[in-house]
Amino acid sequence: xxxxxxxxxxxxxxxxxxxxxxLSTPTTKILALGRWTVKGMVVSDRIPVMMxxxxxxxxxxxxxxxxxxxxxxxxSGVVFIMNVTSSAEADELLKKLPLGVAGMMEFDxxxxxxxxxxxxxxxxxxx
Numbered sequence: 001x002x003x004x005x006x007x008x009x010x011x012x013x014x015x016x017x018x019x020x021x022x023l024s025t026p027t028t029k030i031l032a033l034g035r036w037t038v039k040g041m042v043v044s045d046r047i048p049v050m051m052x053x054x055x056x057x058x059x060x061x062x063x064x065x066x067x068x069x070x071x072x073x074x075x076s077g078v079v080f081i082m083n084v085t086s087s088a089e090a091d092e093l094l095k096k097l098p099l100g101v102a103g104m105m106e107f108d109x110x111x112x113x114x115x116x117x118x119x120x121x122x123x124x125x126x127x
Contacts, residue, residue, distance in 0.1 A: 025113035030090040033108045034077035040104030052098040
């Protein structure tokens with residue numbers, strides 16, 4: 001059997017100064033997906049809490065922590081785009097809202113960031 005090296009082996013390739021491309025993306029916003037808990041499904045219990053929830057949510061909007069807010073069309077919860085850089089910070093803020101304190105709403109968080117591969121479309125070096 002021939003023990004010659006395969007011409008495609010790593011040891012036969014030319015050494016280059018190639019370094020991996022950094023495609024990391026910083027978290028600049030958090031998408032918060034809210035859903036009613038079992039406790040929050042009881043509308044008669046929820047209405048009094050909502051009277052406090054709306055002003056508290058408006059305050060987060062006015063301070064810039066909530067950038068956009070939506071309701072799911074099936075009324076199963078809300079969706080916020082938040083100006084925070086961590087899920088922990090978003091969770092801390094939303095748990096302090098009246099529905100969070102009452103255990104009526106929970107959130108899932110999705111970190112968002114700029115589409116950094118777009119930098120390859122630019123002619124100038126990245127900053």
